[in-house]
Amino acid sequence: MEDAHVAGFREMKAMTTPVLVYYDTRMLGHNPHGWDPSHPAWTDAVKAMIALQYPGSNLETYSHPERPERLTAIVDRLMLDPIEGVRWVLPMAATTAQLERVHNKAYVAHIESLKGDSCWLSKDTTAVSPGSVEAACLAAGAGISAVEAVATGEARRAFCLLRPPGHHAHSDHASGFCLYNNLAVTAAHARESLGYQRVMIWDWDMHHGNGTQEIFYSDPSVLVVDSHCAAPFYPGSGLQTETGTGAGAGSQINIPLPLGIGNAALLKVFDEVVEPAARAFQPDILLVSSGFDCHYLDMTCTMDETGFAMLTQRMSDLADELCDGRLVLLLEGGYNAQALADSAHAVVKVLAGNRVK
Structure with missing residues (x-):
């Protein structure tokens, strides 16, 4: 007969929540840097934007954030302080057809044509380096890989460590450091390939996800809640009056917030x-554009990693209640290395079943 202590240990182990963490070192190949001498007016505009958002920055030593x-x-922190239940997974790159669900063909072809190149794509420092296009396809594919794993029951929770980020990428142009809209590609795949009829997104990055809003603005099957610093903070959109159009009227909920906000x-x-x-919409899956730029080390706001852990716990509980636990987070912004490491670790720990005390 099995010892009672051993049986209890087995039961405890069985309760561990598996969480899939998607990451590929090839995403590090996206490495834009410096100014663009071929566009002096763009460079001047970027310097003005940096001076506005980060007063006192040294523009002569500025490097791409x-x-x-x-x-x-993030990876170093998760490796040095491992979390039980985490399984690392390599994402598959998004295909052209998957990208074209949310981006027009001409735009996808344009980005694909930039393989191996270095150039700026807009005056807000959105740029590519030789490895950027491969990284962008992997970033978009990470969310697809995650929702497919969730759909098959491999896990209920997943976190995608990716770059370049995506929520500023529009259907037809790049902006805000974003090439492809990773979250939108993921949501479209969940709808069109996996049969989820209602997808809900919460974008808690402090910059409004203007690309995600544009892509789903008339789509009633995707509910987007976006909390962000109010205009004129970049990108200057996300007013409360922007609520969707046509069949999608009411499917966009914007919550503009003042600078300096914190956990509460x-x-x-x-x-x-x-x-x-969420309770009114009854989603089949919950997705999060998880930017960590609200952390106090990023200087704009005053949140900390405990706040992100609490948000994740509440989203996990909501997912358990409404959609059999299906919850996928995709990394967006956050530009302080320590803040990113601490916040991501806190979030993954909660996803793995460790509740905030």
Whole structure:
């Protein structure tokens, strides 16, 4: 007869929540840097934007904030302080057909034509380096890989460590460091290939996800809740009056917030907007554009990693209640390495079943 202590241990182990973490070192090949001498007016506009958002920055030593260290900081922390239940998975690259569900063919062809090149794509420092196109396809494919694994029951939770980010990428142009809209590609795949009729997105990055809004603005099957710093903070969109159009009227919920907000404000957004909206919408899967730029080390706001853990716990509980636990997070912004490492680790720990005390 099995010892009672051993039986109890087996039961405890069985309760561990598996969480899939998607990552590929080839995403580090996206490495834009410096100014663009061929577009002096763009360079001047970027310097003005940096001076506005980050007063006191040294523009002579400025380096591109969307740099490979954003991912290596997170990966190093997860490796040095491992979390039980985490399984690392390599994503599949998104195919052209999968990208064209949310981006027009001409735009996808244009990005694909930039393989091996270095250039700026817009005056907000959206740029490519020789490895960027491969990285962008992997970033878009990470979300697809995650929702497919969730759909087959391999796990209920997943976190995609990816770059370049995606929520500023529109159907027909790049912006805000984003080439392809990773979250939109993921949501479209969940709808069109996996049969999820209602997809809900919460974008808690402090920059409005204007690309995601544009792509789904008339789509009633995708509910987008976006909490962000109010205009004129970049990109200057996301007004409360922007609520969707046509059949999608009411499917976009924007919550503009003041600079300097912290944990309490985002938890209030969940309690007063996200949770009731989800209960009314009854999603089949929950997706999160998980930017960590609200962390106090990023200077714009005052949140900390405990706040992100609490948000994740509430989203996990909501997913358990409404959609059999299906919850996938995709990395968006956040540009301080320590903040990224601490916040991502706290989020993954909660996804693995460790509740905030």
